[in-house]
Amino acid sequence: xxxxxTSALRESKPHEYLLRFxxxxxxxxxxxxxxxxxxxxxxxxxxxxxxxxxxGASLIESHERRKKRxxxxxGTLRGRMAAASDAAGAALGCVxxxxxxxxxxxxxxxxxxxxxxxxxxLVWLVITPGLWELRRRRFLARRCRGRSKVSx
Amino acid sequence: MQESLYRFLLGGTLVTLFAMLADVLRPKSFAGxxxxxxxxxxxxxxxxxxxxxxxxxxLEARSMxxxxxxxxxxAAMVSWTLRRWKTSTLWTTVLLMPLWFVVSFSTAGLFxxxxxx
Numbered sequence: 001x002x003x004x005x006t007s008a009l010r011e012s013k014p015h016e017y018l019l020r021f022x023x024x025x026x027x028x029x030x031x032x033x034x035x036x037x038x039x040x041x042x043x044x045x046x047x048x049x050x051x052x053x054x055x056g057a058s059l060i061e062s063h064e065r066r067k068k069r070x071x072x073x074x075g076t077l078r079g080r081m082a083a084a085s086d087a088a089g090a091a092l093g094c095v096x097x098x099x100x101x102x103x104x105x106x107x108x109x110x111x112x113x114x115x116x117x118x119x120x121x122l123v124w125l126v127i128t129p130g131l132w133e134l135r136r137r138r139f140l141a142r143r144c145r146g147r148s149k150v151s152x
Numbered sequence: 153m154q155e156s157l158y159r160f161l162l163g164g165t166l167v168t169l170f171a172m173l174a175d176v177l178r179p180k181s182f183a184g185x186x187x188x189x190x191x192x193x194x195x196x197x198x199x200x201x202x203x204x205x206x207x208x209x210x211l212e213a214r215s216m217x218x219x220x221x222x223x224x225x226x227a228a229m230v231s232w233t234l235r236r237w238k239t240s241t242l243w244t245t246v247l248l249m250p251l252w253f254v255v256s257f258s259t260a261g262l263f264x265x266x267x268x269x
Contacts, residue, residue: 003178012175020171021164028163028195029156035200040208041264044215045256047193048223052167054245056187057230060180061241082180083241084234087227089184094224100190101216104197108210113201117194120213128185 011063019055027051048097053090057083092135096128155203162195188223190216218263222256 027049035043061079068075103120111119174186193216200209229251233244 002182004176005178006176008175008178009172017168017172021168023164024167024192025160025164027167028159028192031192031196032156032159032199035196035208035212040200040204040211041215041260044212045219045222045260047190047196047212047216048188048219048256049192050188050223050226050245050249050252051192052171053187053223053227053230054242054249056171056174057245058242077238080234080238080241084231085180086184086187087231087234087245089181090187091224091227091231092181093185093188094220094227096185097188097190097193097223098217098220100193101213101220104213105210105217108201108206108213113206113209117198121190121194124190129182132182132185 011066012059016059020052023052023055044101048094048101050090053087057086060086089132092131093128095131096124099127100124155199159195159199162199163192166191166195188220188227214263214267215260218259219256221259222252222254225255226252 027046030051031043031046031049034046061076061083064079064082065075068078100120100123103123104116107116107119170186170189170191174183174189177183177186193213197209197212200212226248229248230245233239233248234241
């Protein structure tokens with residue numbers, strides 16, 4: 001089940017959000033500069049550059065470790081496994097990211113720009129969670145088959 | 153100069169908003185989807201459309217496809233390495249970064265040849 005925990009926002013410190021803002025801003029700036037210097041074909045590649053990914057994944061590891069340390073456990077391994085799950089999700093999200101780019105590439109020469117951005121975002125919003133749900137169902141079905149083999 | 157400032161502010165804001173969204177969502181594998189959200193792409197492409205027109209923006213969007221493939225291979229490799237070797241997240245994510253360059257640039261070359269035909 002997908003849950004929303006607003007209390008998780010309190011786990012991140014203000015400087016962690018500032019770090020993400022700076023990384024995001026610098027990355028957008030870099031993509032723009034590369035596009036200006038080397039053309040849109042090379043610049044476009046950097047629109048899918050995982051620049052903020054190391055910072056985000058490391059923050060996940062440190063948050064999990066901090067939570068476990070608060071109850072007297074080490075938490076390093078738990079933190080790394082949480083970061084691994086996050087990375088697996090990001091890999092799935094990349095399919096949506098590629099489709100977002102593909103949709104814009106196909107539609108921009110034909111339709112109004114704002115409409116293209118809305119449609120491409122919708123493609124991402126529908127495809128990405130859809131793929132995640134598909135993977136979850138396959139995982140659950142495999143686990144059920146495994147259990148019935150053990151009990152049978 | 154002004155365009156660069158807009159780019160920085162818009163990119164930073166969108167990345168922070170998507171990161172906040174990922175923070176509140178559970179399970180982690182679902183929240184991870186937002187790690188590959190088109191936040192930087194939305195900011196950059198919007199400004200490219202405004203300043204350089206739709207043709208340049210469409211070309212940038214086309215290049216996102218091989219870029220995203222590079223990201224996919226990189227993220228999958230990070231996940232596998234962390235599970236298999238239980239290494240430090242920061243070192244794993246940084247040291248595997250060249251994988252993105254190799255996959256993205258080589259796929260972009262092949263992609264250009266295929267779409268040019």
